[in-house]
Amino acid sequence: MMRCFEFLKKRSAAAAFAAGADPHKINWSDFEAQAANTEGQFAHVAETGLKMFVPAEFKDTEIPEETLKGGTFMVLKSSKEEKAVINAQILSIDIDTFKAGMESEGKPAWPVEVNGLNSFQFMIEANGVSTACLAFGTEKGTVLTFSFTLVDQEPYTGLYKMMAASIQRAE
Secondary structure, three states: OOOOEEEEEEEEEOOOOOOOOOOOEEOOHHHHOOOOOEEEEEEEEOOOOEEEEEEOOEEEOOOOHHHHHOOEEEEEEEOOOOOOEEEEEEEOOOHHHHHHHHHHOOOOOEEEEEOOEEEEEEEEEEOOEEEEEEEEEOOOOOEEEEEEEOOOOOOHHHHHHHHHHHOEEOO
16 A cells, blocks of 8 residues: 655644635645644655645545556545545646646636645536645646545535645645
């Protein structure tokens, strides 16, 4: 089984964006003051130079070889809701081509800054499931995506916003 995280110290985190936060800028500092309701921990996202807060209910899962070949290197599933899944993928495409491709498929992407990292956010609706995605261009000319399913259902709406806001450079 491939493990995608090296877990760091335990933390708590809140499940809502801070009031008055700029919707185009997402910062972990907006969540730290409210950090009290979600047990979890920060973890390094394998070989990306980033870390992300992972709520305790999400567990690292085995990734089939064919999925690994497609660039997916992380799949986390909720222990409470089978359809609540987070995954990360590296795509061999540059961010501008990726964004243009998403928009040509009718999935508008809008710029968002996550802890100083430039990215694009877009939504996918399929089979009654809403998925929010963040796409970051890398220094290698590839795209790193994070996808969060059931984004329109509580408690996942709040958890995913918090997780997205926690994506930052690892020290």
